[in-house]
Amino acid sequence: MESKPKRTGKEILLRVVILLVGLTIAHLGVTLFLLADLGADPFNVLVQGIFRKTGSLTGFAGLTHGYTHMAVCFLIILILLFVDRSYIKIGTLLCMICGGPIIDFFTGLLGFLFAQDRTMGFQLIVLAAGCVILAFGMTIVIKSDAGTGPNDLVALVISEKSGARFGIVRVIVDVSFILIGVLLGGSFGVGTVICAALVGPVAGFFLPRSERIVNRILCKVL
Numbered sequence: 001m002e003s004k005p006k007r008t009g010k011e012i013l014l015r016v017v018i019l020l021v022g023l024t025i026a027h028l029g030v031t032l033f034l035l036a037d038l039g040a041d042p043f044n045v046l047v048q049g050i051f052r053k054t055g056s057l058t059g060f061a062g063l064t065h066g067y068t069h070m071a072v073c074f075l076i077i078l079i080l081l082f083v084d085r086s087y088i089k090i091g092t093l094l095c096m097i098c099g100g101p102i103i104d105f106f107t108g109l110l111g112f113l114f115a116q117d118r119t120m121g122f123q124l125i126v127l128a129a130g131c132v133i134l135a136f137g138m139t140i141v142i143k144s145d146a147g148t149g150p151n152d153l154v155a156l157v158i159s160e161k162s163g164a165r166f167g168i169v170r171v172i173v174d175v176s177f178i179l180i181g182v183l184l185g186g187s188f189g190v191g192t193v194i195c196a197a198l199v200g201p202v203a204g205f206f207l208p209r210s211e212r213i214v215n216r217i218l219c220k221v222l
Helices: 009-036 042-058 065-083 090-114 120-144 150-162 166-184 190-221
Strands: none
Touching (some): 042 190
């Protein structure tokens, strides 16, 4: 079996830039979930629950959803260091460091849209837009081939270590995120169900297109 050609520093840097673009797009979608307040994606239900519980227990005003997101991702990476550190790539670390601040940035930028009560129709439109944007950004991250976010690695590692089918493990992990998050005070609602039903198929639609986009960028620049 032929080994893959070694990547140059320029290619690695370009792939990291592409990952960061995809990460920014994906977390814009996450922010729209949170602002719509109809229930977030499974991982952010968990983060939101931890954020609300920690804030209520400590009274720490400086705590944000973004910082909590970063802390949970950091904990996952710490666990992976003991389980199998080969899963951790530069993109994994960037997802941990940048994901939370990106959510905080977009929350501050777009929060005015929800300064007043909005209709359910408006919230559903924002939620659907968040699903599509998240799915597209996620596929850019995947096709950058520079690493996977810590939250996505949970199901991947369990699946590969146990030999169980990834799809089944992903469902179990997502349900676990939701249950723990709700118990801690996270928002579970129609948005969480819509996310679970919509993001996967939309991501499947975008995957080949995102691959072509990434390959086209690589061919033009390298």
